[in-house]
Amino acid sequence: MKYLIAGLGNIGPDYENTRHNIGFMILDAFAKASNVVFQDKRYGFVAETRLRNRSLLLLKPSTFMNLSGNAVRYWLQHEKIDNEHLLVVVDDLSLPFGSLRLKSKGSDAGHNGLKNIQELIGQNYARLRFGIGNDFPRGRQVDYVLSEFSDEEKILLPQKIETAVDIIRSFCLSGADVTMNQYNKR
Template sequence: MKYLIVGLGNIGPDYHETRHNVGFMVLDALAKASNVVFSDKRYGFVGEMSIKGRQLLLLKPSTFMNLSGNAVRYYMQKEKIPLENVLIIADDLALPFGTLRLKPKGSDAGHNGLKHIADTLGTQNYARLRFGIGSDFSRGRQVDYVLSPFDAEDWQTMPARLETAGEIVKSFCLAGINITMNQFNKK
């Protein structure tokens, strides 16, 4: 069985370790823990790993956030991965920092990457792991906030949250979305 695990973010040093790139950070942590190396390929940086007979294709799109759907569609078609085996990891302003929520479907909630994926795939019925980044910004400063680095307090708990996010990804592939939601969404 093949799975497509997509971490959303923006490429380039200006965006490295910003709140909007937490999807990339989850995949980087998962890859590091599994000795996976990313290769620069069409539409993104791709790494491959296997767990208990399941093949995971880790994708960090190089299309920039607002065009993420192009990379998702390309790898779903190229690798013949069904929609139910796709998991998108994205930042979420509506959740407190470090809160992790797995959902089988939903709206884009104003997230341009999720919006483009839904528009490109023609559905919002794809699994997503929402990583809370908080919403500590003044009115009209949302863009500045999501494109700014995490603060020192967030970095203290970041490794543990990234590790838990990796556990959620593995569980999604091994146990399925319902069992994984029951196990992790309560934490």
Template sequence: MDKYLICGLGNPGDEYAGTRHNTGFMVLDAFAKASNICFEDRRYGFVAETSLKGRKVILLKPTTFMNLSGNAVRYWLNKENIDQKRLLVISDDVALPLGHFRLKANGSNGGHNGLGHIQQLIGQDYARLRMGIGHDYPRGGQIDWVLGHYSEEEMKVLTPAIETACDIIRSFVLAGIDVTMNDFNKLGK
């Protein structure tokens, strides 16, 4: 059976729930809810499993904290014997406006510490979905911004993007990265 690892980046703990840096977790929570599955506390992360048309899909929310996300990703790729080409990592991105997104088959970490650590451990050859969180903060205020909570108004903009991200996960698993980029990047604004 073909297996896929879908990793949403974020920080564990109630104090980080609903923060911009946890947008990856929010996407996986929405996907799990739509799939009627629950996360279990497992090694290096909260893990949920489902299948799409005979393909096994493992959802991973690392509990290693953002800057050590690569430990969880590498562990689950190895444990489940999943090819890196079947890994999709979902992260927040201050370079994209809120509600926008960009899907890429590989590339640099764009200054994102979670993606940077994954890259250190497994290289750049994996798909990533960057979810825009905007950058409406003063100079030197990036940490407070990414660790800040979304407002109700921001959630109205983000929620449709999260729903699209769930469609992207399904397409990535069923149609592959190239078709998914073709179909969705034009919607990412």
């Protein structure tokens, strides 16, 4: 079985440690734990690994957030992976910092990266939402998501990222329903 795990973010040093790039950060941690490195390929940075009898393709799109669907669609088609074996890892303003929610399908919830993916492949795919909180003044959402985590959040970030990596493993090994039951209650 093949899986595509897409972590959303923006490429370049200006965005590297921003809240909007938590998808990239989680995939970097997954790749490091799997002892694989990303290679610059079409539409993104790609790493391949195995988890028991499953083949995982990790994707960090190089299309920038708002065009993430181009990369996701390309790699789904190129690798002949079904949508039910796709997991998109994304930041979420509506969840408190560090909260993790796996959903087997759903709306884009106002997230431009998810919106573009949905326009190109529909909404029947799993997404792992990582809460980044919403502690910003009215009208300053863009500045907030493109800023770095606070010092307090940076202390807690490694543990939260490790839990996200565990959720990805569980999704690939046990499926969305089992994983949601195990992790969404926390």
